[in-house]
Amino acid sequence: MLLCKTGITHDERDNGRNRGSWTVPKMTHNENTDIGRGEDALQAVGSSAIIQHRDASVQRYKQKRRNRLFAKTIRYEVRKLNVEKRPRIKGRFVKRN
Numbered sequence: 001m002l003l004c005k006t007g008i009t010h011d012e013r014d015n016g017r018n019r020g021s022w023t024v025p026k027m028t029h030n031e032n033t034d035i036g037r038g039e040d041a042l043q044a045v046g047s048s049a050i051i052q053h054r055d056a057s058v059q060r061y062k063q064k065r066r067n068r069l070f071a072k073t074i075r076y077e078v079r080k081l082n083v084e085k086r087p088r089i090k091g092r093f094v095k096r097n
Contacts, residue, residue: 074080086093 087096088094
């Protein structure tokens, strides 16, 4: 037995019809729970802290992007030698027969 905000149980509200189905109760407007939008919301949360955090995140991303290695580096010379020995057709490895 679940109580709604109105204090009426789901069973009392349905009166036996629509058994097993449940509808989401509509939200009522309340100034305390109102989610602000625009500049007021940013000021309420601390816009300077959010902007500084965002700028720092963007700077870290750009620094990491500059340091990425796009050139292939051979880590194990033995693997390269083994790969070069294997037969290929159109760049793909094939069985030796």
